[in-house]
Amino acid sequence: MRFMMLIKANQDFEAGIPPSKNLVDAMGRLAEELGKTGVLQSSEGMKPSSAGTRIRYSAGRRNVVDGPFAETKELIGGFAIVQVASKQEAIALAERVVTIHAECGVSEFEMEVRPLFDPGECAERAA
Amino acid sequence: MRFMMLMIPKGYENAAPGAMPDAAAVAAMMAYNEELQKAGVLVTLDGLHPPSMGARVSFSNGKPSVIDGPFAEAKEVLGGYWMIDVKSKQEAIEWAVRCPASNNEVIEIRQVQEFLDFPSDVREAAARYPEIKAATQRRERHMRVVR
Numbered sequence: 001m002r003f004m005m006l007i008k009a010n011q012d013f014e015a016g017i018p019p020s021k022n023l024v025d026a027m028g029r030l031a032e033e034l035g036k037t038g039v040l041q042s043s044e045g046m047k048p049s050s051a052g053t054r055i056r057y058s059a060g061r062r063n064v065v066d067g068p069f070a071e072t073k074e075l076i077g078g079f080a081i082v083q084v085a086s087k088q089e090a091i092a093l094a095e096r097v098v099t100i101h102a103e104c105g106v107s108e109f110e111m112e113v114r115p116l117f118d119p120g121e122c123a124e125r126a127a
Numbered sequence: 128m129r130f131m132m133l134m135i136p137k138g139y140e141n142a143a144p145g146a147m148p149d150a151a152a153v154a155a156m157m158a159y160n161e162e163l164q165k166a167g168v169l170v171t172l173d174g175l176h177p178p179s180m181g182a183r184v185s186f187s188n189g190k191p192s193v194i195d196g197p198f199a200e201a202k203e204v205l206g207g208y209w210m211i212d213v214k215s216k217q218e219a220i221e222w223a224v225r226c227p228a229s230n231n232e233v234i235e236i237r238q239v240q241e242f243l244d245f246p247s248d249v250r251e252a253a254a255r256y257p258e259i260k261a262a263t264q265r266r267e268r269h270m271r272v273v274r
Binding site: 025029044046049053054 | 200219236249
């Protein structure tokens with residue numbers, strides 16, 4: 001099963017403060033381990049929402065608004081895509097990532113674990 | 128420049144486990160995906176099952192805490208994404224505007240952080256881990272193919 005592990009943005013992220021060397025080290029070691037076992041498929045970080053834009057669709061119109069999006073609590077800072085055997089395994093992995101961030105002194109951190117559709121699943125639906 | 132186009136569908140925050148988008152919407156979206164692919168800008172895309180099938184993990188007092196979905200307080204949730212590689216943010220916006228989105232849906236465009244954008248000490252720390260480097264190289268190869 002593939003899961004998307006969404007990392008929520010926090011204040012430091014939105015301020016453009018890069019991760020500490022300790023955190024890069026600890027996450028690097030985890031990425032090494034997960035890359036070797038084939039669990040980690042990809043991971044990316046994003047720029048703060050000030051570099052972003054939102055397009056809202058309503059009644060056939062497109063409303064374009066530039067970031068930052070201070071009002072949303074659901075802002076994403078980065079993500080990883082993992083291949084694991086179960087949702088429990090994905091959650092256990094998220095717990096490790098959360099623990100690493102806590103140990104590296106990050107005070108505000110949340111992840112969301114979401115199963116992905118199989119690529120064929122939606123295609124069948126349209127056929 | 129790589130951008131994520133994050134699809135935030137209204138109402139998906141309350142969707143039942145196993146909920147699927149309707150067939151007409153999927154067909155329209157697949158035609159759009161094909162356009163992105165033919166233009167050589169599509170890097171990758173995925174759809175996410177509803178949050179009722181997911182979980183949130185945070186920490187309190189240093190210990191991880193897990194909450195199963197759906198997430199009562201969430202007004203906006205991710206339903207899917209495209210990663211595209213384009214020349215400018217303007218081009219990313221133009222692609223997003225063409226998306227056959229439904230009423231009240233939002234696409235959030237976010238620029239992807241490139242390794243070289245990080246300060247040099249962070250890059251040096253990350254360079255010690257070959258897997259991070261390997262992932263970057265895999266991505267660069269993939270991008271050359273896409274271009």
